[in-house]
Amino acid sequence: MVKKKKKRNLIGRWPLSVVMCEDKQIVLEHNNITYKINNDKLRLQNFRSNGWKCKGCGRKATCVKITCTGEAIHLDLYDDNNLLFTHDHIKPTSRGGANTIENSQTLCEKCNSIKSNKLYNFQEPLKIICKETGKIYSGIVVGMTSRSVTLEQILEIPN
């Protein structure tokens, strides 16, 4: 999905450790100035409920960048390598997915590009079939690259 980008003015960049999360607000302090960002937006609720981590590979966000467009304040998460974290809809809204916290997950840009527009939910077990034995297994995805998938809690599913 390509959105037309509005021009944003950078307010600041912080290590994520200085971000304090309250129920209603995210509070940032920088050069003795305090910035308060309302935490009621779905995007922030999602980042927060996912522990500021990618659901796909477990990478943790370490940096936050605050920008503004007019009155709207926007928060972006990054890791140390400047990898962007995104608010992803598990079932894409383009396929009728709801804009709710239950249908939300945090993905880094790498995992998001792997997921693309597929209906893949990183929180659901993934079923795999062993080519040699034909046995079926299920496991929880804990890591994913463009070439491999790492599973934990692998169980054999009886045929």
Ligand SMILES: [Zn+2]
């Ligand atoms: Zn990731």
